Amino acid sequence: MGDIPLPPVWQSLPPFPDGLTTAPLITLHLDKLQAHDPEEVAALFKCGKELGFFYLDLTGSPDGRKLFADAQELLELEKRFFALPDDEKAVCDRDTVEGGSGYYGWKKIGSAVMDSKGTPERHENYTIKKDDIVGNCPPLAAPQLIKDNSALLKSFVLNANAQVSLMLSLLNDSLGLPQGTLPSLHRLPALSGDHVRFIRAPARGVGNSDQTAAEHTDFGSLTILFNWLGGLQVQLPGSKEWVYVRPVPGCAIVNLGDAMVKFSAGLLRSNMHRVLNPPGKQAAETRYSLVYFSRPEDDVVMRRLQGGLVDLQPVSTEPEEGYTSKEWILRRGLGPKTAGFKPENWIKSRGTEGARSTV
Numbered sequence: 001m002g003d004i005p006l007p008p009v010w011q012s013l014p015p016f017p018d019g020l021t022t023a024p025l026i027t028l029h030l031d032k033l034q035a036h037d038p039e040e041v042a043a044l045f046k047c048g049k050e051l052g053f054f055y056l057d058l059t060g061s062p063d064g065r066k067l068f069a070d071a072q073e074l075l076e077l078e079k080r081f082f083a084l085p086d087d088e089k090a091v092c093d094r095d096t097v098e099g100g101s102g103y104y105g106w107k108k109i110g111s112a113v114m115d116s117k118g119t120p121e122r123h124e125n126y127t128i129k130k131d132d133i134v135g136n137c138p139p140l141a142a143p144q145l146i147k148d149n150s151a152l153l154k155s156f157v158l159n160a161n162a163q164v165s166l167m168l169s170l171l172n173d174s175l176g177l178p179q180g181t182l183p184s185l186h187r188l189p190a191l192s193g194d195h196v197r198f199i200r201a202p203a204r205g206v207g208n209s210d211q212t213a214a215e216h217t218d219f220g221s222l223t224i225l226f227n228w229l230g231g232l233q234v235q236l237p238g239s240k241e242w243v244y245v246r247p248v249p250g251c252a253i254v255n256l257g258d259a260m261v262k263f264s265a266g267l268l269r270s271n272m273h274r275v276l277n278p279p280g281k282q283a284a285e286t287r288y289s290l291v292y293f294s295r296p297e298d299d300v301v302m303r304r305l306q307g308g309l310v311d312l313q314p315v316s317t318e319p320e321e322g323y324t325s326k327e328w329i330l331r332r333g334l335g336p337k338t339a340g341f342k343p344e345n346w347i348k349s350r351g352t353e354g355a356r357s358t359v
């Protein structure tokens with residue numbers, strides 16, 4: 001954590017246990033990326049091509065420290081949000097909230113499934129649109145608690161979005177794409193599926209390693225994830241083995257989503273991951289996580305870009321699907337709903353993991 005004191009919540013939680021196999025995530029430093037340090041930029045590209053997941057150490061940069069501090073405050077907000085009575089959370093129920101497209105809003109526990117057998121997910125979440133938070137669209141109904149914290153949400157979104165833009169611009173240049181291509185598909189004032197997500201998985205008890213969230217790839221471009229407890233696992237490339245990602249204070253976990261695979265014609269990787277009840281003594285704790293998901297603008301077609309190294313990638317013999325970003329998100333996000341569930345809906349909702357998915 002460098003010179004930054006460890007926030008109290010980190011001190012109050014049981015430690016991530018020793019002796020577990022953990023994923024070999026590389027640590028990149030936001031301050032070095034902000035300075036366009038050539039070695040760090042090359043390491044970002046390597047992480048994007050290989051595992052598609054890395055730690056982003058936020059502690060050396062004022063923006064990073066602010067992002068980390070806001071994340072700790074948002075953790076307290078999400079605890080208070082999920083503690084609200086169901087009838088208060090129901091004002092933003094994703095199935096009924098106006099403007100939510102069935103996707104944005106509160107997702108009740110068990111209202112979506114996590115495999116083709118129809119096993120219910122074991123977490124609830126609250127998906128808050130970036131466009132709502134920054135004022136690009138009419139506000140969606142929300143509990144007063146959320147409205148009272150709009151400044152905190154906006155600070156987090158503007159900062160996370162700026163760091164995403166930086167990483168997109170660096171990846172753009174590493175790919176040799178015409179300057180500014182990736183950032184131009186992710187403009188803050190344009191309507192997009194970017195969102196903040198609060199996630200809560202109730203404790204399932206020590207010794208329990210039930211899965212709480214489906215194995216999946218992320219749908220969008222870049223994801224900035226904050227974890228306090230273990231439970232996140234990634235599947236190592238070329239293997240069926242799942243390994244834990246150890247939460248590291250002062251670092252966000254960043255991963256690439258399906259859009260980056262499509263844009264780069266498969267050069268960049270959107271890696272499979274899932275969530276289990278936390279390991280060791282942490283298993284007795286309710287698990288919260290906080291995410292900023294970036295997505296291409298709603299009208300952007302999810303297909304290979306032209307230029308640079310992308311032109312050297314093999315051309316598929318199958319025609320490209322040509323979903324817009326908005327269609328892609330809704331196809332993936334709405335397929336697994338529990339109501340009226342059919343196994344074929346699950347299969348149709350899969351992303352670039354395709355045949356890699358084991359369930």
Ligand SMILES: O=C(O)CCC(=O)C(=O)O
Pocket residue numbers: 197199213218225227232273274275288289291
């Ligand atoms: O809760 C986590 O740590 C990961 C959540 C996740 O992968 C997601 O919401 O896409």
Ligand SMILES: [Fe+2]
Pocket residue numbers: 216217218273
């Ligand atoms: Fe994810």
